[in-house]
Amino acid sequence: MKFASRLDRLPGYPLAELPARKRALIAQGVDVIDLGAGDADYPPPAEVIAAMRQATGETALSKYGFQQGNPVFRKAACDWMMRRFGASFDPQAEVLPLLGSKEGLSHLPLAVLNPGDVAVVPEPGYQAYLGGTVLSGGEPYVYPLTPRTRYLVELEEIPAAVLPRVRLVYLNYPNNPTAAIAPMEYLERTVAFCRRHGILLAYDNPYCDLTFDGYRAPSIFEVPGAREVAIEYFSLSKSFSMTGWRLGWAAGEKRFITALTRVKSYVDTGPWLAVQQAGAFALDHAERLIAPNVAELQARRDAGVGALREAGFELESPVATMYLWVPLPAGVPSAEFSRRALEEAGVVTLPGSAFGPGGEGFFRIALTVGGARLREGILRLREVLARADVA
Numbered sequence: 403m404k405f406a407s408r409l410d411r412l413p414g415y416p417l418a419e420l421p422a423r424k425r426a427l428i429a430q431g432v433d434v435i436d437l438g439a440g441d442a443d444y445p446p447p448a449e450v451i452a453a454m455r456q457a458t459g460e461t462a463l464s465k466y467g468f469q470q471g472n473p474v475f476r477k478a479a480c481d482w483m484m485r486r487f488g489a490s491f492d493p494q495a496e497v498l499p500l501l502g503s504k505e506g507l508s509h510l511p512l513a514v515l516n517p518g519d520v521a522v523v524p525e526p527g528y529q530a531y532l533g534g535t536v537l538s539g540g541e542p543y544v545y546p547l548t549p550r551t552r553y554l555v556e557l558e559e560i561p562a563a564v565l566p567r568v569r570l571v572y573l574n575y576p577n578n579p580t581a582a583i584a585p586m587e588y589l590e591r592t593v594a595f596c597r598r599h600g601i602l603l604a605y606d607n608p609y610c611d612l613t614f615d616g617y618r619a620p621s622i623f624e625v626p627g628a629r630e631v632a633i634e635y636f637s638l639s640k641s642f643s644m645t646g647w648r649l650g651w652a653a654g655e656k657r658f659i660t661a662l663t664r665v666k667s668y669v670d671t672g673p674w675l676a677v678q679q680a681g682a683f684a685l686d687h688a689e690r691l692i693a694p695n696v697a698e699l700q701a702r703r704d705a706g707v708g709a710l711r712e713a714g715f716e717l718e719s720p721v722a723t724m725y726l727w728v729p730l731p732a733g734v735p736s737a738e739f740s741r742r743a744l745e746e747a748g749v750v751t752l753p754g755s756a757f758g759p760g761g762e763g764f765f766r767i768a769l770t771v772g773g774a775r776l777r778e779g780i781l782r783l784r785e786v787l788a789r790a791d792v793a
Contacts, residue, residue: 411536413529413758424750435779437767438750440578440724441645444698446684447691450642453683457676467672469663471499475678478685479636479651485689486610487621495656498663499673503608503637503650506662507572508534509669510633513661514570514602515540522571524555526579526757526764528606531572543568546760553582557595565599574606576619576722579757579766583617583722589625596631602658603628608637608650609723611692614700617721623653633658640724641692642684649673649681699724705773706780713784726767727754734790736765742790747782 427434445451457463463472476493483489491497500506508530511521521535523542535542543564547553555573573592575584596603605622613619622632633654639645652662666672673681684691706726707719715728730739736753743749743765752768754761769776 408536408539412533423744427744427748432748434744434748434750435771435775435782436750437770437776437779438752440640440768440770442640442643442695442699442724442770443772444643444695446642446644446647449687449691450644450680450684454676454680457679460676460679463675463679465675467499467675467678469498469667469672471672472675472678472682475499475651475682475685478682479653482685482688483621483623483636483653487624489621489623489653491653492656496653496659498652498659498666499678500635500650500652501670501673502639502648503606503635503652504528504530505670506650506652506666507531507604507606507635508537509665510604510662511535511538511540511570512665514538516569518567519569520564520567522555522557522560522568524572524574524577525759526754526761527572528574528578529757531604531606532758535570540570541567544758544760547577547580547582548760553577553580554584554588555592557592557601568599568601570602570604571596572604572606573622576609576613578609578723579725579752579754579761579764580727581720581723581725583619586620586625589620589622589628593622593625593628593631597627601631603632605632605634607634608640610636611641611688612696612699612724613722614696614703615721619722629655633662638681638684641688641695643695644681644684647677647681649677699769702769702771702773702776706767706769706776709777709780710767713780714787715783724769726769728765728767730754730763730765731787731790732763734787736762739786739790740765743783743786746789747779747786749779749782749786751783 476497480491480493511534515538517539520541520543523531525544545555610619622628637650736755740751740753752766754764
């Protein structure tokens with residue numbers, strides 16, 4: 403049996419092999435410190451869990467939700483966006499519940515791209531952007547995120563031969579994996595560029611509330627004119643530690659939401675209504691419920707950055723996300739370093755190359771364990787680095 407050639411165009415997913423390797427080491431008695439996946443060790447807020455327990459007892463919430471979803475969740479998402487960004491949306495026409503923002507991001511190209519059309523995909527970046535583009539039959543134009551541009555996608559640099567075919571661009575700020583942020587001036591000229599060239603901007607914003615030191619991450623809809631060209635994605639996974647609940651939403655003009663809804667009508671029947679009910683509670687009380695998580699992540703960031711510097715790594719202290727993007731000394735391959743970190747030190751990290759070739763020379767640490775445990779893991783990495791071959 404032959405499979406679709408598009409499968410051959412998909413790179414290996416960065417987290418695919420880690421769970422099995424981690425379990426094998428634990429079975430051998432290794433004390434594994436997992437700094438790989440962005441899945442924090444603290445639980446969802448107790449009040450949200452209680453709301454979920456109550457929702458599971460309501461028979462009506464166990465029925466098909468379809469794309470209409472739970473009106474309570476749609477309203478809560480709109481209310482949150484108004485409080486958070488001052489952006490007003492119609493709950494029925496301009497918001498779409500998602501099975502986590504990942505599926506909405508990867509399904510969008512099916513509604514936007516024809517064969518030969520191009521999506522601009524940042525690298526290193528979330529593999530859903532590349533995967534969705536390839537699986538839809540579109541062509542990815544990979545834009546390298548480097549310190550040269552402060553890890554920003556500069557659309558003016560797209561080659562003239564490629565630009566006429568660009569229909570979609572993915573942006574993600576605060577950024578995974580680099581933790582970079584986007585200044586408002588950058589967002590304004592990016593929106594203007596997309597308007598000039600008729601490009602849809604998919605703005606992936608799951609880390610907007612995980613910010614430190616007084617930084618406030620914006621919505622793309624705070625930029626004048628963005629509604630004409632943008633669809634924005636939000637998730638409850640990171641802010642509320644609800645990764646396994648699979649709940650997020652997309653927001654944008656009715657025509658964009660309608661197109662994505664039409665695709666999703668053929669591939670799923672929407673998130674469980676009870677999860678949406680609990681998600682609505684979370685969003686209605688977001689400011690109070692998220693604050694302890696942000697404080698904990700900031701403490702972990704401080705502990706992690708301090709330990710990394712002590713261990714001989716050089717990096718800036720990020721003002722957002724739950725990640726540290728750590729440069730390796732020249733000549734140390736990221737995949738080899740992460741392999742040795744796991745096998746020799748029992749520390750799970752993600753090599754920069756797992757996010758695409760543009761991530762080579764870095765590795766990512768997720769702030770998924772407490773400060774003391776995080777420090778222990780990083781100091782183990784110091785020993786791995788000391789044994790690494792440096793060209």
